[in-house]
Amino acid sequence: MDIILEWFAQNETKLLQFVIDFAVAIAIIIIGKWVAKLVRKGISKMLKHKKVDAAVISFVGSIAYGIVFFVAIIAAISHLGFNTSSLVAIVGAAGLAVGLALQGSLSNFASGVLLIVLKPFKSGDFIDVAGISGIVEEINIFSSKLRTGDNKAVIIPNGKITSSTITNFSTKPTRRLDLVIGVSYDADLSKTKAILTKLTSEHELVLKDQEVVIGVQELGESSINFVVRPWVNSADYWTLHRDLLEKIKGAFDDADIEIPYPHLSLQVKKEEVVQA
Structure with a gap:
């Protein structure tokens, strides 16, 4: 018993310092855990505001929480006087090995984070990507x-999305419809333009506060091509596209305006047979 008391007496200062360091290490872990929760909560709130999927919010929040808490544990161990370089090296090597094994998945993960942060599109948008x-x-x-x-x-895969050109048709509230209508070279151009102008100006889906461009675009091989460019609300784009084509065809039929199609002329050359 005397030996134990004597040992405590000789190491009283060291023991007191260890207790203090241990208490500080515990405090670092507790504070680190609290900060990790705050970070996870902040990220979740930000992603919810951006209307990100709940599963994605949970996953990203967990990753952020784990990183912050791991840093806190390393800081606590370091405060106790232990060499954390080896531990960090081991964790880094393990992370590198996992990263090499899952580089495709990690690329998709990083691309997913970019899509969440940059938000080039959202749920419900009509897009064209990767064909x-x-x-x-x-x-x-x-x-x-x-x-x-x-x-x-x-x-x-998100990696394929971020490496491709993304066309978002829902970003803007309005779109321009581009139609190319071919008519015969015998057609009256003024009459044709008047019909196209009347159809677009009277159509309920065509926006009246935007200029409608109608005119000859080119003299084609078998037709004179008119361009018709009305503006429409994005949600009504395809409805106007289909309806306007039907009305144009009907109006042209009534006005005897021909919509030509390519013709191919074949010349057959007969060779004379010379009899001996």
Whole structure:
């Protein structure tokens, strides 16, 4: 017993310092955990404000929480006097090995983060990307899902999305419809233009506060091509596209204006047979 008391007496200062360091290390971990929760809460709030999918919010929040808490643990261990270089090196090597094994997935993950932060499109938008057109249904951390016009679900890796040109047809509230209408070279151009002008000006879906461009675009091989460019609300684009084409065809039929199609003329050359 005396030996134990004597040891405590000789190491009283060291023990007191260890207790203080240990208490500080515990405090660092507690504060680190509190900060990690705040970071996760802040990120979740920001992503919810951007209307990101709940699964993505949870995943990103967990990653942020784990990183902050890991830094706090390393700081606590370092405060106790332990060499954390080896631990960090081991964790780094393990992370590198996992990264090399999952480099494709990590690329998609990084691209998913970019899509969330930059937000080039959102759920419900009609986009064209990587040669696929459709309505965005889900934006997940590794991939995004589009629904095509024929009701097919297409899953596209986020890495492929960010490396491709993205065309978002829903970003702006209005769009310009570009139609090219060919008429015969025998057609009356003034009459043709008057019909096209009347159809666009009277159509209920054509925006009246925007200029409609109508005129001859080119003299083609078998037709004179008119360009018709009315403006329409983005949601009514395809409705106007279909309806206007039908009305133009009907009006041209009534006015005896021919919509030509390419003709191919074949000349057959007969060779004379010389009899001996």
